[in-house]
Amino acid sequence: MNAPAPRPPISQPVGPARRAALPVPLRLAARELRGARRGFGVFLACLVLGVMAIAGIGSFARALTEGLAGQGQAILGGDASFALVQREASPQELAVLGSAGEVARIASLRAMARAPSGEATLVELKAVDAAYPLFGILETVPAASLSDLLAVRNGIAGALADETLMARLDLKPGDRLKVGEAEVEIRGVIADEPDRLSSGVGFGPRLMTSLAGLEASHLIQPGSLVRWTYRVKLDDAAPSALAAFVDLVKKEVPEAGFEVRTRDAASPQLERNVRRIAQYLTLVGLTALLVGGVGVANAVSSHLATKRASIATLKAMGASRGVIFATYFAQVSALAAIGIGGGLILGAALPFAASAAISGFIPFPLAPKLDPLALLLAALYGALVTLAFTLWPLARAQEAPVSVLFRDVLGAGRRRPPRLYMLACAATILALAALAVVSAEDKRAALIFIGAAAGVFALLRLVALAIMAVASRLPRPRSTMARLALANIHRPGALTPTVVLSLGLGLSLLTTIALIDRSLTSEITGTLAEKAPSFFFVDVPNTEEEAVKAFLAAQAPGSNYRSVPMLRGRITALKDVPVEQVKPSADAAWVLQSDRGISFSNEVPEGSKLVEGGWWPESETEPLVSFERKLANGLGLGIGDTVTVNVLGRDITARIANLRDVNWQRLGINFVMVFSPATFAGAPYTVLATLTYPDGSSTAQETALLKAMAAQFPGVTTIRVKEALDEANKMVGDIAFGIRIASLVTLLTSVLVLAGALAAGHQHRVYDAVILKTLGATRARLMCAYALEYAALGLVTAVFSIGAGSAAAYGVATQVMNIGFTFSPVAAGVVIAVALGFTLGFGLIGTWRALSEPPVRVLRHL
Template structure:
């Protein structure tokens, strides 16, 4: 009889997870000790990229959602310097209801108080066709703009009242005619579509505009015909636009639809998003160094476990796969944290700054952008983790134990180098494929690669130099010198992490300083003091004489000016041309054009020759040389422009290099006199004072011109530069905010590098304390070590950042470069201080440890 067998218990269901994943999850039960910096670096970089992308998507969605309100209609047709003809207007009226808005710049004169440039908008009874126009006090617009006691009304930006010391009910003159300010503007629904303004907004009725006489043949004004198609789908809009284009193909107007209300803003958002994304990617790459440090320290901590696995037969590839899985799981957690922060950023911005945002924000989750940020984070983690993990593959068990005091110099296997290469290629491909401007993305990638290579060479150079220098007699300097090159030295990690951060700070500091210098200092010293627009051709000689009397010592220049839009190049319609990004603007909208019988000041002929008086009777044009090259134009090419509704074709006779930075009178296109013979136009004039800025004289000239020539628009260059400077200041603030993320990542990496060297430093401290070293002597040695590394890194950051700043300022921005190291030196000095402070903070706890417990372990 066989023995009785006990009934087996319930079978334990085997896990369906792969063995490597099960082991990795089991290892993670011990917590994330040692991976705090790893998590912070990945989360910070991913949050920066995801946040920028999410805000960009929210802005784009906001523009799309609010397209009808921004545009003021479903379709908008704009004309420069002329109104629609009866035939054109009839075609638009046949499609739906039409609202008309006219916009121009004018001078508002407040008696002897002064005069101010205003952005004048003349509206009809249908305004606003979309959105709400809010004033204080809130009154129907028709009542505000109506004629009372023989004086029409107006609504003004509060800034105009402040500038001219006015209050509600006061009267100003436009074109010599009285207008009463009856309300201030609180909210203007279509303000964004008007672009950047150089003066406060003033809204009047179209009847008032016609009364002022500001609209003259050739004067600079824009007429927008806003077509309202209630409940129209996108297909309906396309059909209506096609009918209009077929009926009046040569109208020369600019058409926009609510689905693309402001393509200029959309492009600007894309460009700026790319720049900030690259800054976020910089933060992620800097954080990658922290990933590498953390993984290296992780392998060191796990050498016992690795030895055990290999001793029971686990192949090296299995060991690497196990810990790579664990590392990528942690990277996935950091990525998830970053995605959560980045996805929530638009909602936070909307909640805190909704009232101050210049563009409509539609907070939304952007799955595509978040997936892209996640891909960046995981690829970066993999690329920086695979090499330190791969080092353990071929090291024998005995070598792993010996690595505590004698790190192995085994080379990484080709398979892991291949994996690293593939990850880097994927990162590059992802950056280029998703870039708005691929050339900029490639420049960034090349610069990042060069920076890494140079920093690596700097670190190796410091170690080699420290190895060859004679040993100092004092203990602290001798120990600091040895720490710079000994096995496991922190030199490469600190130089890489801190070097990239300092380089970025120095670069941004120099760009900021040069842009602000160009706007606030250099330009006003060379530029005209005043611009005068819309000078009627019949009044031009009298106006010139007036300026000569008002400012006898000033230089006055005057040229005819019209507005025209390029409609074809060499017979190819402008809409079919795909120029480089930095030349696309010349085909986008209307341009100022002129005619002349000699080259304008500030121009140099680079190809061809200027026309003679006889040759100038034919339609010829002089084109700016760099733009011509980017557009594929040369001598003999044809350029077709639409001026006052007529298409005119001229042949390129010569190419000019134009000095734009002195803000003198110059144009992309200068035509021969024969091209526009008999065409109505106005004049443009500049006044340049010999002594530079003279505010009292400028104000007096502005006031006198406003009284004597009320239809002439005067622009003070300083005011225009202040407006541009304000915009640049906001952009620089955004760039600084994004760059702060990269700098913060550098600090995390620096702290992580110190933490990664904890075990080696602890061993050193214990042995040295047993031999009689005091805490003060050890602190001195560490302070010298970190100070030398900080100093070397700061020097590299100054040199590399200056070079990068010079390239961006001169080659990308095309501005003069001045070496202003005031901000850069502060950044460099801070790097030295931070290296010492963070380094000593990381070693302070080590110096207080008792030797006995650790001697038992070692």
């Protein structure tokens, strides 16, 4: 009798039909997925949230930048813009600018506006000529031509005011304001100013008049801090013509010292800020995705644990390790594709939804559209995170012996996967880090993020292990319920590592953001407000300084008056290399982007500390400069290097004699560059002064001084520091609110992971509950025991999050922002409440379900 032929292993399909069918792992994966409808909700939700955040943020940032680019001419006010400080362009320079198109002249400065009632306030004064605006539409109420609204009638120039100015001084159309030595008549309200973004953030509301009105005010004096801008509308608007025109201007008038901007970068500072905020939010989204990776790993491990009998059966029938791995890897890949696809769909829709929601708050039309690069980046992040967090449990599943699978839970032996899978997992993590760095605007920030994320993951794991080790060594409580709760914290398969990792990361991030926000607010409203002077006085003519000083001494007896000479200049070369060719660090780039306030002195300025080199003697005749140390390092400068600055149309080269550390937090008078007095011998300048009340001042005192100063010295700009700090505080609050909202994505992902982890442990809870109930435990006592366990885990996680978040916030505040750190008990209390609420809430809901299981159904399978 012939023995039956042995059955081929499951990994070896036979026959024509099998050869034509799908490979065995894919067929098995498809069958397994039919019964895997439950248990992967957290898996999918984590991927959808993380991928949606990254795709949506990238696409929305692209919509903002392309909206800026598409409106470049209107935002800039021309095809090209050429700016000078403290002087007008010469006839030769104007001839060069007008050689290729129409030119519009604009003068902008800060000034004091005085109402008939005597009230005075700081305004951003803008004087325009008849050609303004070259692009865009200036919308006014009432609607009328700009030439009519600003025309001089009966010797009085017309003016347009911002709505804020109208409300602040209780004005209406037809009222008159004193600006400098002239009166202007308010003839309308500015509803929309097309080039407002290119002007940057101002300290006061807008007041617009004609160049004739500005001339009548006599505000323009030698050394006055006025910015002259010349916008050019080219006859030939082609990109090549624009580039050729800019090159022509630089060639024909190289000593002019123009700050040049083109329609391609109409608001470079805003674009940089958009990119930086987008990078931060992308990293927040990546954090959410990394936290979600823990949920992905938990879901995969939990799913494989329920399939241990299937895996054992397949291995017993001859399935190879490769078939086991490929089968479940195909399952995970299919589910990951669904999650990533859902995230991409929502991320692609997010810019359109956000644009519709905030279009009324953005002063230019957005350009939302599908951004393939952002979507591809988000998909890569999602795929790499999935791969990084699933390789390990999948590899362990295919390595576990049949005996272990039948006898205990998956991976009870804690076998390490083969080296090949470990290397693959490491390579995936490195690829994820490389992608984060390559795609980042600020590589340094991305590297810091990667290091911090790796450190936090490792630290949270160590904290969880420490909690379990301490719990295992604590004396056993006399109370049965407390003893059960303590045992649950450190027993095999305990939820401690997952709870600490998932919830700890999200809460640490929120704590960090809340404490940085609190530190900034405290610095602005507390420390700065206490140390800052009460007033800044700008454009004090050096010939009138003694009169101003005497007037202030009479108005504010006992106050402290300080003053320094001030000019404006733009750095044009470093070490004889044009700034266009210099590659500064990200922290120092702002110094080269526009004109800077500069001063000269024979003494080290108050608030500065000499750290390298020596100060020059009073008899020094060589042009020398003292540079702020950190910025010098960021620009690659050292003692002996040269800096070329264009001041009043002249390039002046000075050698760096020393480096200083500057205490910017005092809001006193200090500068990045302080020159030797001989450098600017004979140059016209104004004085920048401060006034500080020794024992503080009331709002009534400051308001009275503001009125008196505006009436006595109409050409001097008075800045009340409290108002400036209030504006800064409001701005910080708005930014912090937006960041907190975005960071809630990470917390939401953490909560999902926590819920998934507790759901994964549901079966353990069912078995425990049934056994304990059989032995006589009541439902109330069991609920109490589990509540103690969850409360302990939540409280310890919250304490760690407060400590880690405080340390991170302290580092950012003191080392990056150079401000004082302020701890907030309210933020700490919120973190504790959130941690306890989520752990107790999800835990007890799952426990109640476990306690509701009929004992007979469970005991039958034990």
